[in-house]
Amino acid sequence: MMILALLLPALLAVRVSAELQVLVPQLPVVALYGMDTTLNCSFSPVTPFNLSDLSIFWQVALTGRSVHAFWDGRDQLVDQGESFANRTSLFQSELGSGNASLLLRKVQIADEGVFSCFVKVQDYNKAALLVQVAAPYSKPEVIHRMDSNLRPGDEVSLTCEAYGGYPEADVMWQDGRGRNLTDNVTTSAVANEQGLYRLYSILRVTVEPNSTYTCRLLNPVLGEEGFASVTITAQNPGFPPVALGVTVGLAVCLLGLLIALAVICHRKIKESEAAEAAEAAKENEEDESKTAMTPLKS
Ligand SMILES: *[C@@H]1O[C@H](CO)[C@@H](O)[C@H](O)[C@H]1NC(C)=O
Ligand SMILES: *[C@@H]1O[C@H](CO)[C@@H](O)[C@H](O)[C@H]1NC(C)=O
Ligand SMILES: *[C@@H]1O[C@H](CO)[C@@H](O)[C@H](O)[C@H]1NC(C)=O
Ligand SMILES: *[C@@H]1O[C@H](CO)[C@@H](O)[C@H](O)[C@H]1NC(C)=O
Ligand SMILES: *[C@@H]1O[C@H](CO)[C@@H](O)[C@H](O)[C@H]1NC(C)=O
Ligand SMILES: *[C@@H]1O[C@H](CO)[C@@H](O)[C@H](O)[C@H]1NC(C)=O
Ligand SMILES: *[C@@H]1O[C@H](CO)[C@@H](O)[C@H](O)[C@H]1NC(C)=O
Numbered sequence: 182m183m184i185l186a187l188l189l190p191a192l193l194a195v196r197v198s199a200e201l202q203v204l205v206p207q208l209p210v211v212a213l214y215g216m217d218t219t220l221n222c223s224f225s226p227v228t229p230f231n232l233s234d235l236s237i238f239w240q241v242a243l244t245g246r247s248v249h250a251f252w253d254g255r256d257q258l259v260d261q262g263e264s265f266a267n268r269t270s271l272f273q274s275e276l277g278s279g280n281a282s283l284l285l286r287k288v289q290i291a292d293e294g295v296f297s298c299f300v301k302v303q304d305y306n307k308a309a310l311l312v313q314v315a316a317p318y319s320k321p322e323v324i325h326r327m328d329s330n331l332r333p334g335d336e337v338s339l340t341c342e343a344y345g346g347y348p349e350a351d352v353m354w355q356d357g358r359g360r361n362l363t364d365n366v367t368t369s370a371v372a373n374e375q376g377l378y379r380l381y382s383i384l385r386v387t388v389e390p391n392s393t394y395t396c397r398l399l400n401p402v403l404g405e406e407g408f409a410s411v412t413i414t415a416q417n418p419g420f421p422p423v424a425l426g427v428t429v430g431l432a433v434c435l436l437g438l439l440i441a442l443a444v445i446c447h448r449k450i451k452e453s454e455a456a457e458a459a460e461a462a463k464e465n466e467e468d469e470s471k472t473a474m475t476p477l478k479s
Contacts, residue, residue, distance in 0.1 A: 201226060203281075203300050205310040211402060212288040214316035214347060214377070220283040222298035222308065230302045237271065237281045242295035242309050249283055251276075264291060290314050290347055290376030315402040316377055318346030323396050323411040331415040335388045339411060341396030344379040350400045352382040357393035362386070388415045 202225045212218035220239070232254050239248040246262040249269040256271070268286045275282070281300050285292065293314040299307040321343040331337065341352060349370045354362040368382040382396060397408040
């Protein structure tokens with residue numbers, strides 16, 4: 182009873198004076214991958230205070246892992262989580278004015294999550310903020326097998342690819358008239374060691390004579406990032422170019438052969454005509470000599 186009677190005023194005092202306000206941004210803090218970011222946290226002590234009475238604990242809210250600690254007038258990093266080593270600092274000169282913000286350098290994907298900022302100067306309080314990491318994707322590229330034998334009605338696959346981004350982006354396909362294509366689209370994402378995504382989106386379409394397809398990338402945190410288009414032209418039924426080439430080639434060969442044959446035949450005919458003429462002339466001569474001789478005989 183005695184102890185409780187003694188403690189009660191102290192407990193009440195703590196309650197009453199628990200007016201230390203700790204403020205953090207209410208909206209998620211968007212931090213760009215690989216860049217530095219400041220996690221704002223400010224506190225408003227009622228009276229001026231001695232720095233040696235100030236304690237600050239930045240923690241990962243979910244795990245309680247230490248991100249950065251400060252007490253006894255200096256940084257206390259013995260218990261600091263490994264992944265934060267050499268990447269954190271407070272703004273020492275601003276502490277006295279109630280600025281307990283944390284500078285986090287070279288933001289990683291794994292940094293995404295809720296951080297809590299705990300401040301104690303006689304009284305204590307804490308507040309939590311959400312860090313959302315983002316990385317812009319490369320410009321998307323649309324890839325398709327160049328097939329010169331495409332006919333309207335054939336089915337082709339177009340692959341849209343982009344990499345190095347975070348978080349997973351929405352991929353949209355549109356046709357030449359700007360209509361959304363949602364059927365026959367398969368999108369997948371693969372994360373690399375750093376947690377950055379490579380996106381693949383495959384659209385299967387039935388080819389029309391001349392159609393354009395656009396792949397649009399939307400990073401939900403950063404907004405639209407880019408698009409790429411491809412135009413597919415398909416030959417109308419008729420002579421596909423390769424077959425046409427072969428046909429023309431064959432035709433030329435045949436013509437050449439025919440001409441050669443014609444020339445040869447012509448020569449042969451000429452020769453045989455000449456031979457016949459010579460023969461005839463010879464026979465004529467013989468006849469003439471015979472006839473010439475006849476009168477002598479007769
Ligand atoms: C942090 O605080 C400063 C000063 O109050 C302000 O200019 C800045 O926009 C804040 N940053 C965020 C991410 O809230
Ligand atoms: C704390 O100080 C740093 C460095 O001057 C500044 O960038 C940041 O905006 C300050 N934060 C607040 C909440 O005032
Ligand atoms: C702050 O606290 C330390 C240790 O308690 C003391 O030595 C120092 O005089 C104090 N400074 C002020 C300005 O009160
Ligand atoms: C942090 O920096 C110190 C000194 O520069 C270095 O010895 C240590 O390996 C660094 N730690 C990490 C995790 O980079
Ligand atoms: C296409 O889809 C996107 C996202 O779902 C939407 O914002 C847009 O309004 C749609 N456009 C049309 C023309 O339907
Ligand atoms: C989707 O694929 C199916 C079967 O392959 C096909 O019948 C349908 O026309 C395709 N839809 C579109 C919009 O291309
Ligand atoms: C294909 O369509 C585009 C735009 O609709 C047009 O500029 C182009 O001339 C067309 N090409 C053919 C071969 O029809």
